[in-house]
Amino acid sequence: MKKSLFTLEHARQLTEDTYELVLSGDTSAITAPGQFVNIELPGKFLRRPISICNWTEDALMLLVKVVGEGTKELVRCVPGTELDVLSGLGNGFDMSLAGEHPILAGGGIGIAPLYGLARRMLERGQNPTIALGFRTGKDAFYLEEFAALGCRLLIATEDGSMGVKGFVTDCIKAVPECDYVLSCGPLPMLKAVHSLPQLKGGQFSFEARMGCGFGACMGCTVPIKDGYKRVCKDGPILYKEEIVW
Amino acid sequence: MVNLAVNLAGVELKNPIIPASGTFGYGREYAELYDLNILGSFSWKGTTGEARLGNPQPRIAEMTGGMLNAVGLQNPGIDAVITNEVPNIAKIFQGPVIANVGGFSLEEYAENCRKLNDVEQVKILEVNISCPNVHAGGKNFGCDPKAAAEVTKAVKAATSKPVFMKLTPNVTDIAEIAKACEDAGADGVCLINTLLGMRIDLKSRKPVIANRTGGVSGPAVFPVALRMVWDVYEAVKIPIIGCGGVSSAEDAIEMMLAGAAAVEVGAANLKDPYACKTIVENLPGVCEKLGVTDISELTGGAHHG
Numbered sequence: 001m002k003k004s005l006f007t008l009e010h011a012r013q014l015t016e017d018t019y020e021l022v023l024s025g026d027t028s029a030i031t032a033p034g035q036f037v038n039i040e041l042p043g044k045f046l047r048r049p050i051s052i053c054n055w056t057e058d059a060l061m062l063l064v065k066v067v068g069e070g071t072k073e074l075v076r077c078v079p080g081t082e083l084d085v086l087s088g089l090g091n092g093f094d095m096s097l098a099g100e101h102p103i104l105a106g107g108g109i110g111i112a113p114l115y116g117l118a119r120r121m122l123e124r125g126q127n128p129t130i131a132l133g134f135r136t137g138k139d140a141f142y143l144e145e146f147a148a149l150g151c152r153l154l155i156a157t158e159d160g161s162m163g164v165k166g167f168v169t170d171c172i173k174a175v176p177e178c179d180y181v182l183s184c185g186p187l188p189m190l191k192a193v194h195s196l197p198q199l200k201g202g203q204f205s206f207e208a209r210m211g212c213g214f215g216a217c218m219g220c221t222v223p224i225k226d227g228y229k230r231v232c233k234d235g236p237i238l239y240k241e242e243i244v245w
Numbered sequence: 246m247v248n249l250a251v252n253l254a255g256v257e258l259k260n261p262i263i264p265a266s267g268t269f270g271y272g273r274e275y276a277e278l279y280d281l282n283i284l285g286s287f288s289w290k291g292t293t294g295e296a297r298l299g300n301p302q303p304r305i306a307e308m309t310g311g312m313l314n315a316v317g318l319q320n321p322g323i324d325a326v327i328t329n330e331v332p333n334i335a336k337i338f339q340g341p342v343i344a345n346v347g348g349f350s351l352e353e354y355a356e357n358c359r360k361l362n363d364v365e366q367v368k369i370l371e372v373n374i375s376c377p378n379v380h381a382g383g384k385n386f387g388c389d390p391k392a393a394a395e396v397t398k399a400v401k402a403a404t405s406k407p408v409f410m411k412l413t414p415n416v417t418d419i420a421e422i423a424k425a426c427e428d429a430g431a432d433g434v435c436l437i438n439t440l441l442g443m444r445i446d447l448k449s450r451k452p453v454i455a456n457r458t459g460g461v462s463g464p465a466v467f468p469v470a471l472r473m474v475w476d477v478y479e480a481v482k483i484p485i486i487g488c489g490g491v492s493s494a495e496d497a498i499e500m501m502l503a504g505a506a507a508v509e510v511g512a513a514n515l516k517d518p519y520a521c522k523t524i525v526e527n528l529p530g531v532c533e534k535l536g537v538t539d540i541s542e543l544t545g546g547a548h549h550g
């Protein structure tokens with residue numbers, strides 16, 4: 001973990017409530033896709049945890065959905081704004097366990113960490129299939145960016161206005177050869193993905209309300225098969241076999 | 246040169262700054278960030294006889310100027326702490342350690358303290374009689390002067406180390422509880438623990454915290470804590486560890502002027518993991534500006550003259 005200042009370079013609106021933010025700063029503490037940052041905002045006591053969508057040596061990309069005051073304030077920052085950031089938090093995805101043809105399954109804002117994950121898997125010579133779920137076509141975002149990676153890309157919307165009508169689980173069922181999943185999204189989605197019999201293994205990114213984000217307060221712990229884990233430090237990625245719902 | 250050293254019931258601290266229990270774990274996470282030896286001491290996570298998994302999620306809520314928590318005393322239990330954490334603490338911190346202990350019966354408090362007798366680094370026992378989050382199927386020891394005195398006696402009989410009773414602010418007269426602890430043999434008191442509070446989610450119309458209520462801490466409670474330290478200083482002669490909302494060197498000094506011999510810093514560590522280090526580094530400069538050469542002279546300074 002590192003605490004440092006990042007400068008907002010630009011913010012781009014992607015949908016009615018979702019934004020892409022690019023920040024510049026020292027990303028040396030980030031070691032794996034699926035990790036997150038914890039951002040201090042003026043007037044807010046607790047920091048806001050946001051997944052790392054992608055990063056380079058000196059730039060950090062985030063996708064942020066406005067759900068309350070903090071996220072609203074974050075996307076409203078003007079270029080040049082300095083933000084106090086704890087970076088490189090959490091365990092991140094372990095790509096080495098995912099095999100050659102894993103499926104990355106994301107829902108809504110949960111697609112964010114899958115972008116950086118897919119890029120790094122491609123660099124490693126893995127060939128992921130990407131399945132993204134949204135409520136409607138109007139909510140979909142980052143499709144061009146994902147398409148540009150050249151992976152097989154499957155889209156599902158609940159109302160069928162884009163891609164197949166249904167859920168991200170329907171996309172996964174359509175590719176039965178994929179038996180390892182890396183997944184991020186709302187809890188009901190994670191649960192549905194977790195229950196698919198075709199999956200031999202998988203990694204799931206969890207959320208929790210956090211006090212610190214770096215393992216000190218026990219605010220975020222969840223029970224697992226034999227004990228508990230801190231979502232912020234031992235997670236946010238939990239493994240298929242250890243998860244209890 | 247400012248002398249930052251303070252004395253807590255015979256235990257010398259090189260400065261008055263102590264991370265508060267529950268916000269510093271057993272030191273591991275912070276030791277990755279800075280050398281803990283800059284600290285006067287640290288108070289480890291409230292430790293009980295058995296391992297505890299704590300409360301259901303969510304456990305955390307936000308508020309203006311602070312936070313609420315209902316962690317529910319999650320900890321690995323006293324035996325696991327002695328086996329797994331104490332040897333690691335020896336590697337990361339060479340100063341005096343404050344062991345925060347919880348309990349749900351007089352016997353458990355006493356037994357937990359007895360088990361720490363042979364742990365050399367532990368120089369002070371901080372006995373948490375004020376857990377507002379935990380359903381113990383009984384009353385809260387810290388809310389009744391008699392019960393507080395009974396815990397004090399039970400613990401004193403089990404240990405030769407200095408005992409500081411950690412008091413809950415959720416009482417009508419905290420000075421009365423402090424006095425009862427002093428009369429029962431406590432070597433000091435530590436206050437305040439968190440204030441009982443709650444938040445409700447507007448959309449779901451349900452409490453944000455699964456446990457319904459949580460403990461309020463952070464900058465918003467500072468004036469409340471300060472007032473209580475003031476009242477307790479007027480009532481007892483034993484040293485006071487002041488705690489609640491401290492987030493700067495100036496806050497720490499104000500807490501000492503109200504009567505604190507040393508100062509604990511809690512929620513501020515969660516927002517800024519370097520908070521305690523920064524406070525220690527800023528103390529000499531702030532003291533110099535105020536013409537203070539020996540920080541321990543500040544204790545109770547607002548009461549005289």
Ligand SMILES: Cc1cc2nc3c(=O)[nH]c(=O)nc-3n(C[C@H](O)[C@H](O)[C@H](O)COP(=O)(O)OP(=O)(O)OC[C@H]3O[C@@H](n4cnc5c(N)ncnc54)[C@H](O)[C@@H]3O)c2cc1C
Nearest residue numbers: 049050051063064065067068069070071112207208209307
């Ligand atoms: C590991 C992790 C990764 C995340 N990644 C992203 C991401 O990439 N993009 C994105 O838009 N959002 C992400 N979130 C969710 C994001 O943290 C919340 O939407 C945000 O904290 C809400 O803040 P607010 O002030 O707008 O909302 P409010 O509801 O006003 O927040 C009140 C309090 O609740 C907390 N809170 C509210 N919702 C959540 C939540 N879902 N998870 C954790 N804490 C919450 C806030 O941090 C704050 O302390 C992530 C959460 C976690 C835990």
Ligand SMILES: Cc1cc2nc3c(=O)[nH]c(=O)nc-3n(C[C@H](O)[C@H](O)[C@H](O)COP(=O)(O)O)c2cc1C
Nearest residue numbers: 265266267291314373437438462463489490511512
């Ligand atoms: C997440 C969290 C966990 C805590 N756990 C304990 C605990 O285990 N034992 C205890 O005596 N106090 C515990 N406390 C209380 C603090 O030690 C402190 O008394 C209180 O938070 C007020 O100080 P602050 O405003 O600086 O945080 C906890 C506080 C927080 C925020």
Ligand code: FES
Nearest residue numbers: 211213217218232
């Ligand atoms: S949020 Fe503090 S331990 Fe995870």
